[in-house]
Amino acid sequence: MARPGRRPGPTETREAILSAARELFGARGYDGATIRAIAGQAGVDPALVHHFYGSKENVFVAAMRVPFNPADVLPDVLDGPREEIAERLLRFFLGVWNDPDSRAAFLGLIRSGMTNEAAAAMVRQFLRQALVARATGVLGISPLRAEAAMSHLIGMMMMRYVLRLEPLASADEDELVSIVAPSIQRYFDGDQGP
Amino acid sequence: MARPGRRPGPTETREAILSAARELFGARGYDGATIRAIAGQAGVDPALVHHFYGSKENVFVAAMRVPFNPADVLPDVLDGPREEIAERLLRFFLGVWNDPDSRAAFLGLIRSGMTNEAAAAMVRQFLRQALVARATGVLGISPLRAEAAMSHLIGMMMMRYVLRLEPLASADEDELVSIVAPSIQRYFDGDQGP
Numbered sequence: 466m467a468r469p470g471r472r473p474g475p476t477e478t479r480e481a482i483l484s485a486a487r488e489l490f491g492a493r494g495y496d497g498a499t500i501r502a503i504a505g506q507a508g509v510d511p512a513l514v515h516h517f518y519g520s521k522e523n524v525f526v527a528a529m530r531v532p533f534n535p536a537d538v539l540p541d542v543l544d545g546p547r548e549e550i551a552e553r554l555l556r557f558f559l560g561v562w563n564d565p566d567s568r569a570a571f572l573g574l575i576r577s578g579m580t581n582e583a584a585a586a587m588v589r590q591f592l593r594q595a596l597v598a599r600a601t602g603v604l605g606i607s608p609l610r611a612e613a614a615m616s617h618l619i620g621m622m623m624m625r626y627v628l629r630l631e632p633l634a635s636a637d638e639d640e641l642v643s644i645v646a647p648s649i650q651r652y653f654d655g656d657q658g659p
Numbered sequence: 660m661a662r663p664g665r666r667p668g669p670t671e672t673r674e675a676i677l678s679a680a681r682e683l684f685g686a687r688g689y690d691g692a693t694i695r696a697i698a699g700q701a702g703v704d705p706a707l708v709h710h711f712y713g714s715k716e717n718v719f720v721a722a723m724r725v726p727f728n729p730a731d732v733l734p735d736v737l738d739g740p741r742e743e744i745a746e747r748l749l750r751f752f753l754g755v756w757n758d759p760d761s762r763a764a765f766l767g768l769i770r771s772g773m774t775n776e777a778a779a780a781m782v783r784q785f786l787r788q789a790l791v792a793r794a795t796g797v798l799g800i801s802p803l804r805a806e807a808a809m810s811h812l813i814g815m816m817m818m819r820y821v822l823r824l825e826p827l828a829s830a831d832e833d834e835l836v837s838i839v840a841p842s843i844q845r846y847f848d849g850d851q852g853p
Contacts, residue, residue, distance in 0.1 A: 576773055589822050592824060597824075610838060615818065616817070623817075627779065651845075
């Protein structure tokens with residue numbers, strides 16, 4: 466593969482790792498694709514994958530072009546006043562979707578998850594480990610409540626940015642937050658039953 | 660097209676109309692495809708389209724295999740105690756999605772809307788006229804609140820039936836309703852600001 470007379474540089478090695486990762490995540494799902502297997506497929510030492518990416522989650526985020534790493538973002542969202550978590554979450558997602566590059570990456574991920582079972586399995590497992598497990602751990606809410614909140618967030622982004630239903634698509638961010646945040650916040654308030 | 664020696668029967672005529680409708684809805688969007696144009700494309704008299712289907716909305720529902728006609732269903736959901744609208748809506752949608760045929764039809768519609776701009780325009784215009792306009796008219800809420808409610812409903816169905824995120828995918832219907840309905844109901848309560 467490499468050009469003769471030259472060892473592959475870090476950029477080519479990273480590309481080989483990400484390409485192997487996309488293949489294995491697609492074939493085995495997020496849970497089934499190990500760093501060891503990805504390294505084997507890319508023809509590199511697993512230690513190098515760890516060195517470049519640190520965790521399987523980071524490999525996934527890079528390989529799938531997820532526009533942000535939940536591990537970096539969630540602490541900021543989950544910290545701060547608990548009664549404003551939904552507002553911080555909404556504003557963060559609106560920011561991500563307003564950026565054309567991030568939006569394209571997100572759309573690719575959602576479209577794949579909607580139309581292809583292997584991609585759906587990948588996205589499903591990643592959402593559970595990267596978002597749901599963290600949110601339930603920190604907030605002490607049930608996974609069902611965390612997923613209900615996520616379903617509203619994702620549905621909102623789809624209707625605003627993909628279907629572009631008016632007036633939702635053009636609604637001012639502050640107005641949108643004032644209308645929607647309380648319905649999401651309900652799921653993060655601990656005193657409402659199951 | 661018709662076999663020689665035989666005039667096309669009602670079944671063939673309906674198929675010709677639906678096929679013309681799919682083509683025109685796809686090419687011109689829901690608003691742009693008129694009954695007259697659909698009839699012309701199918702080579703029949705517009706009065707025959709009216710006779711078979713009664714309205715453009717009914718043509719769309721049949722052509723796109725929408726699993727229910729909002730005009731038939733919404734009155735039942737919107738009637739009855741206002742404080743239980745969200746619960747009736749949720750139970751209705753869960754019923755539709757639990758049926759494999761309806762689910763397949765819905766999935767086709769959503770997948771097209773997510774991946775193809777012509778389909779997105781069609782679905783968008785149909786949702787606005789068939790659902791949003793009716794809900795705002797009857798309930799006196801803003802279109803933005805109606806669409807926020809719809810975004811939660813659609814996001815929920817996608818996560819439960821398409822991505823199949825657990826525990827949401829296997830959650831008992833009553834439990835789901837008790838957790839989610841209040842967040843949707845908020846949008847239908849008139850006393851909460853914008």
